[in-house]
Amino acid sequence: MDLQLPPHEGAVISVVDMHTGGEPLRVIVSGYPEVRGDSVLSKRRYAREHLDHLRRFLMHEPRGHYDMYGALIVDSEIPEADLGVLFMHNDGYSTMCGHAVIALGRFAVDNKLVKEPQSPETQVNIHCPCGLVKAFVEYSGGKTGGVRFHSVPAFAFATDVTVTVEGFGEVVVDVSYGGAFYAFVSAQRFGLDVNKSRTRDLVDAATAVTKAVKSQVKLHHPTSDDLAFLYGTILTDGKDEFSSDPTANICVFAEAQVDRSPTGSGVTARVALQYHKGLIQLNQTRTFQSGATGSQFTGKAVQETKCGGFRAVVVEVAGRAFYTGVSRFVQEPDDELAHGFLLNHQGPFRGS
Ligand SMILES: O=C(O)[C@H]1NCC[C@@H]1O
Incomplete structure (x- = not known):
């Protein structure tokens, strides 16, 4: 045909x-x-x-x-x-x-x-x-x-910042940059497990953290104001100390969107954070696993550098795409839904 x-x-x-x-x-x-x-x-x-x-x-x-x-x-x-x-x-x-x-x-x-x-x-x-x-x-x-x-120079922006998170009280987070800013916190803080908990519960907790950090932490980036916004929250399994075992995380970014992969920019930011805390050395390769699918990337800091006044690292991330x-997408003239709409299982219908 x-x-x-x-x-x-x-x-x-x-x-x-x-x-x-x-x-x-x-x-x-x-x-x-x-x-x-x-x-x-x-x-x-x-x-x-x-x-x-x-x-x-x-x-x-x-x-x-x-x-x-x-x-x-x-x-x-x-x-x-x-x-x-x-x-x-x-x-x-x-x-x-x-x-x-x-x-x-x-x-x-x-x-x-x-x-x-x-x-x-x-x-x-x-x-x-x-x-x-x-x-x-x-x-x-x-x-x-x-x-x-x-990637571009990655750096820990702020560590051990206390924010007040709706429904959870005071939560201590780290904020790190890997081409985009993320908040990091162990899922254990919410009684959750990145590998086993319901995705909906992980999304709710991460979204609440994102909301809190956005309103309570002022971000800035040395090269452009366009880069100074929080992209999302990454919940981790808390295994930040270097080990040859994989460490899992789940990234909730944009409008409560869930990354199926271990998140390349998130791995970059997480390695920068681990390096900043002395938990990983240059060229120590760590495996990062998605809590959503189990898929894996590797990540390592390969070089020290600077980003404005921040001590930064160049991070190498590796993975595979298919x-x-x-x-070819078209629009029929009489299709009322042709412009796009969003439906998730938690909120109301959102036409666009
Ligand atoms: O791998 C990443 O960096 C991205 N995946 C979706 C969210 C992030 O942009």
């Missing part, structure tokens, strides 16, 4: 779907209008202000779902970048996304966005809103495989 597109209005948007450790990545390959701006950060602002209907069209139902994630490839103003990217989720636009970098590394090599692929690894420089991230993609016999990346499909 020769599949035809139905009669539609507006652009046809083509995507390639992938996943990294279970976390989806919808890579937008054509159909988007020009994203204006003279930097990746200003393009992020432009997309938020002028093109947000397209994010909802692709991320929300009926084409996406509550926990969908996307990447829009854009031009970068940095000469050494092979590509620029904007990240999108259920509520807006992120500044860093490790699971997406792992998938995009493969995508870039497979789709010849880099010059000549090299074996055993091809370097892909991806300009994310937080800065230049270097991905190293396994490449052999014409096939791409696992990906490791070096392709799941290719789609």
Whole structure:
């Protein structure tokens, strides 16, 4: 059967779907209008202000779902970048996304966005809103495989901060930056287990922490105010001391969105925190496991550096991404739900 597109209005948007450790990545390959701006950060602002209907069209139902994630490839103003990217989720636009970098590394090599692929690894420089991230993609016999990346300087922003969390009282959290800011706290503080508790309970606790930190801790980033916001909360199993055993965490980000992967930017921030506390040394590789799916990334601090006045580290994160499909999305003129809506099991219907 020769599949035809139905009669539609507006652009046809083509995507390639992938996943990294279970976390989806919808890579937008054509159909988007020009994203204006003279930097990746200003393009992020432009997309938020002028093109947000397209994010909802692709991320929300009926084409996406509550926990969908996307990447829009854009031009970068940095000469050494092979590509620029904007990240999108259920509520807006992120500044860093490790699971997406792992998938995009493969995508870039497979789709010849880099010059000549090299074996055993091809370097892909991806300009994310937080800065230049270097991905190293396994490449052999014409096939791409696992990906490791070096993120932007990561640093512990504040440790042992007491916040008052609705429903839980005073909670002590750490705040760390790995291209995006996260609050970290052991799930045990809420009587929960990141591997065994109901996802809904983990989401409720993490969301309450996010709300508290957002209102009670003022964040700042040395290079741009656009980076100074709390992206989410990561509940951990509390096993921060170095060990060859995996340590589990679950990341709840954006609007109570649950990462299926161990969270590349979260692993970056968590390694920076562990390094800051003297719990891990340079080049000690730790395995991080998703409490949601059991999928794993590895992470290690590879170099000391600075970010403004913060002592920072370059963190290497490694994982594997897979392709799941290719789609072309359209909108029929008489479809009242075509613009996208969100439904989760806890809240009311939210049309967009
Ligand atoms: O791997 C990561 O860094 C991302 N996954 C979804 C939330 C984060 O952006």
